[in-house]
Amino acid sequence: MAYTSFGFLGFLVLVAAVYYIVPKRFQWAVLLAASYVFYLFSGVAQIAFIVGTTLITYLAGRLMQSIRDDYKSQLAKLPKEAGKEVKQELKKKVNNKIRRVQFGSVILDLLILVVVKYLNFALQNINTIFNLFHYDAKLPLINIIVPLGISFYTFMSMGYLIDVGRGRYEAEKHLGKFALFVSFFPTIVQGPINRYDDVGKQLGQEHKFDYNNFKFGAQLMLWGFFKKMVIADRAFPAVSTIFSADKYLEYNGSIYFFGMLMYALQIYCDFSGGIDIARGAAQMLGINLPQNFERPYFSMSVAEYWRRWHITLGAWMREYVFFPVMLSKPVTKISKFFRQKGKKQIAKLVPSVITPFIVFFLIGVWHGASWKYIAFGLYNATIVASSVALAPVFKKLIEKLKINTDTFSWRVFCIVRTFLVLGVSKILVKAPDLTAALHMVKSIFTQVDFDFIFGFDGRIFELGIDQKNMFVLFVAVIVLFTVSVLQETGLKLRESLAKQNIAFRWAIYLIALIVVLVFGIYGPMYDAADFIYQAY
Amino acid sequence: MEKLLDILNQIRSDIDYENENALVDDGILDSFDIVSIVSELSMEYDIDISIDDMTAENFNSAEAMLEMINRIQDED
Known part of the structure; x- marks a missing residue:
């Protein structure tokens, strides 16, 4: 279920309604159920991986915590006259024990990620080396669909294990709440990579409905839709045309440069737009996710x-x-x-x-x-x-x-x-491969095509973005740039907007909504294109 | 404190260490600065700053760093 689909919006509204209606002590359970339902949309078999990582991480966390608690009670029982050396010896022993659990569990989490995501790459390279030496052996590749968000949730889990091992915070006792931290649906597709002591704690707490949070969250989502559907998906055709493996040789340096600009625009708006949608959705549920972008360009x-x-x-x-x-x-x-x-x-x-x-x-x-x-x-x-x-x-x-x-x-x-x-x-x-990339970079410096740059020959409109769409893209980028500059000066746009008169405020909301609905690019089945970072 | 401020000023002289108290949280010190600070402090005070000490709170102000140094010296 893509974040940009109407299906997701319906799902979010339903989850939010149930979440704010049920007794607050069950809110975590609503989110956990919602997260697993969301995950099921990506495939039933893949769920085994996230459950596996969750269990390993939870159990190792508990084990490290019990070793540490045990140590504290032993320390308290030591006779007063016990010297510094005795205490240090005990501490060292305990730390070694914790390190072993920490190391083992981090490796296990990592191993799942490596097998699923990188084993085929390693096998292919080994096969290539075999071929180089005319050795006729071929290692079979494994056939696994990479589970949704595996890089994101594995990194969050490893971070948790390292932190608990370092004694930064106590391990979570509640398996359900911990499972929610790993699988929280707004962040499972492409992050942010949350920390347990921040987002994990928030998810386990009770949340009252707050109109401002709900409104600001919805606005942030709308801004994310604008970036993703109006800008990123509009720039996408030019990027895929210019960088396509069979066609790229037909183009020159200036076109590659244009392609680079379009890709920079696309990847930023795609990824940061997706994050805005995730952060907005979470904010509607009273959860503040960390910033993932601060106008990097x-x-x-x-x-x-x-x-x-x-x-x-x-x-x-x-x-x-x-x-x-x-x-x-x-x-x-x-x-x-x-x-x-x-x-x-x-x-x-x-x-x-x-x-x-x-x-x-x-x-x-x-x-x-x-x-x-x-x-x-x-x-x-x-x-x-x-x-x-x-x-x-x-x-x-x-x-x-x-x-x-x-x-x-x-x-x-x-x-x-x-x-x-x-x-x-x-x-x-x-670029399709390294050789192509080097060719492109070199051409940018050696082939300058003024006819293309100034649009004299109209070729710029033949790369997947026609004149009309180029105009929309141009205006949208100006809006994005203006907003970014304002944010750069420290202005908090949503707060400033909230202080304006009601007519003006709602005019802005409606215009934004209409712009996204009218100018958003809808792919097959009226879903926007997949997020790029979803694959990472 | 004087000694610490001297060390810190050698690493980055453009920071008002006496009054800043969110050196890490506000991104005033970057990761490379922090590592330089750690290696200088380890040498100058002859202490082992371990990865467990690498928290933002320990490096947010000169005072916090001094506290950390004293604590590590006490533990040794």
């Missing part, structure tokens, strides 16, 4: 972009990969080694250069099992690592050239530069 550096795009994935990586790797024994040892040799700068640089490669490799692989995603990850890592390594050089250069970095023009320059650098990584992902 206004970023002044690639590192900043990754703090503003898919924020919850970045936060997950920072918390569970970046910091642990940076503080790990091998990395600190290398760092210490250089420090002892008196090379303080290198000691500082080594971890900052190594870690982005690990993190971005994982972010790449997270997006899918293919070499192009790995290339995408490594490209981003190279940019981030080199910008950290070269920061002092850039600083000197800026001083030497006497550039005032506190100006609007410098900001715009940095924003455009970042956008273009990221454009290359977008082409890496969207």
Whole structure:
């Protein structure tokens, strides 16, 4: 059931009605039932995977909690004269026990994800290697439909296990409430990647109907529909035409550049629009989901972009990969080694250069099992690592050239530069394969087609977006841009709108609704196209 | 406190450490800054800052960092 379908709207209204009518202590059960019904729409067999991950994670969490509780009671029973060493010994023993459970359960969760999502990729590569050596063996591929949202719920589950193991919060006692955290229907398709101590706790609490929450949630959903159906799905045909495997060679650099722009627009509006719908739906139920986007295309550096795009994935990586790797024994040892040799700068640089490669490799692989995603990850890592390594050089250069970095023009320059650098990584992902991607990037610099750029020959309208649709897209993008700039200045649009006179307010709501209904792109069966991130 | 402020100022001199109290929550320090801080503090105070200490609360202000350092020193 797609979030953009009328079926989903009906489902949400029904769930919300039941949710606010039943006694509040059963609200979690309504959401759990709704989430599993929603999940069933994606297939019956797949449900086994999410149930499996839920059970493993819940039980391991409980086990770690009981070890810790046990430790606390043992500590309390120790005689007063017991020395520091005795206490430390006990703590060490308990921590080791917890670490073992934590490690085992994280690996189990991860294993399910890896088998379902990555095993075929590994098998294909092994077969290719066999072929290279003229070895006539072929490992059979497995035939599993990837369960809906598996990357998202597995990451949430692993985060929970690591946090409980670290003693950040207590494990959830209630299996039903925990199962709801893993499967909550607005977030199961494409995130955000929630934290248990935030969203998990909210889901277990009782919620009174609040008109403002309901209204703001509905508005956010409408804004999401606008981004997804009016913009993303309108740009989609041009993207698939320009980047199609059989056709791309017919085009030139300027058309690829146009394709890149359209794809940047599509992927942002598709993903952030989907997140707006999810956050809006949750807000209607009184649940506040974390932000996942903060106008990422206004970023002044690639590192900043990754703090503003898919924020919850970045936060997950920072918390569970970046910091642990940076503080790990091998990395600190290398760092210490250089420090002892008196090379303080290198000691500082080594971890900052190594870690982005690990993190971005994982972010790449997270997006899918293919070499192009790995290339995408490594490209981003190279940019981030080199910008950290070269920061002092850039600083000197800026001083030497006497550039005032506190100006609007410098900001715009940095924003455009970042956008273009990221454009290359977008082409890496969207092109049919790596060779095609390199051809496209090279052509952008070597083939400039002014007739196309200025629309003299009308070819721009032959790529899947005709003149009429291009006009709608253009106006919609201006609306999106204006809203984004206003948000960038710190304005809270929904709150400001709520303060306006009733006639004006409702005029805006109605216009927005009509725009989405009239200009929304409806695919087969009157459902909009699938979300891109649904596949990740 | 003086020593800590000195260390912090060496890493990022553009921050008012004495008055900021949401260094992590407001995104004033990025992940690379935090790691630099951790490695400097480990060296200068000869302490082991473990992954369990890597919470936003411990790094949101200079005061919080000092508290964390004292706590780790006490535990050792």
